[in-house]
Amino acid sequence: MDEVIRRFATHRVRYLVIGGQAVRLAGLPRFSMDWDFFIPPRDAANLRRIEAALGDELDCPLDALGPHGENAIQTYQTQWGVIQFHLGGPGLPAFEIAEQHAQTYATENGTPVLCLGLADLLMSKVRAGRPQDLQDAEFLKRLQLRAAQDRQPDKT
Amino acid sequence: MKRTDEINAKLDFWAAKPQVAPLPRLANLPRFGHRKFDSYREMNAWKQTLLAELASHGGAQWTK
Numbered sequence: 001m002d003e004v005i006r007r008f009a010t011h012r013v014r015y016l017v018i019g020g021q022a023v024r025l026a027g028l029p030r031f032s033m034d035w036d037f038f039i040p041p042r043d044a045a046n047l048r049r050i051e052a053a054l055g056d057e058l059d060c061p062l063d064a065l066g067p068h069g070e071n072a073i074q075t076y077q078t079q080w081g082v083i084q085f086h087l088g089g090p091g092l093p094a095f096e097i098a099e100q101h102a103q104t105y106a107t108e109n110g111t112p113v114l115c116l117g118l119a120d121l122l123m124s125k126v127r128a129g130r131p132q133d134l135q136d137a138e139f140l141k142r143l144q145l146r147a148a149q150d151r152q153p154d155k156t
Numbered sequence: 157m158k159r160t161d162e163i164n165a166k167l168d169f170w171a172a173k174p175q176v177a178p179l180p181r182l183a184n185l186p187r188f189g190h191r192k193f194d195s196y197r198e199m200n201a202w203k204q205t206l207l208a209e210l211a212s213h214g215g216a217q218w219t220k
Binding site: 001021024025026027028029030031032033058059060063066068069070071072073074075076077081082084089090105106107108128135138139142143145146 | 163164167168170171172173174175176177178179180181182185187188189190191192193194195196198199216218
């Protein structure tokens with residue numbers, strides 16, 4: 001999937017990795033069969049940049065979010081794995097807000113990846129509410145606590 | 157039961173020293189064309205069907 005991330009960077013795609021892969025990149029050893037990308041829901045130019053980046057691997061053009069939530073999640077099977085584009089979702093803030101809180105992690109191969117920020121990721125996991133999401137949330141709460149402790153001045 | 161068997165102990169351990177674990181690839185996922193969903197309920201239902209199909213073929217085979 002590093003190849004996809006590099007192509008997104010080359011084509012200046014606006015994206016944030018969310019879901020299980022974002023939690024894995026934050027440090028929890030877990031499997032996930034797909035990569036979830038949060039993208040701005042009605043940025044037509046960005047949709048075209050994604051299509052340019054992934055070329056024939058997308059067997060159908062991406063659609064903007066419809067007025068009644070149509071096409072909120074768009075799934076493709078590619079040579080790099082299953083890619084899901086999310087144009088919104090439970091617990092996700094507006095993309096522009098999420099983008100401001102983005103966190104950069106690195107893949108196991110060192111490729112930098114833009115991910116949903118820790119607080120937003122935690123909220124999305126709590127709201128999704130499936131058992132695996134709640135376990136991810138417990139891990140993220142621990143990370144958040146450690147980050148807060150690291151920010152506190154040394155009292156010794 | 158060892159302390160490491162408890163999920164909370166594992167989460168504590170992983171959060172103390174977060175590391176990115178290499179991701180294996182799913183080698184035998186059935187082929188499918190693009191799918192577009194209007195809701196997470198729809199998407200999760202489809203994913204359950206896909207996983208059931210995978211299970212009927214012997215389960216997931218992960219590879220490096």
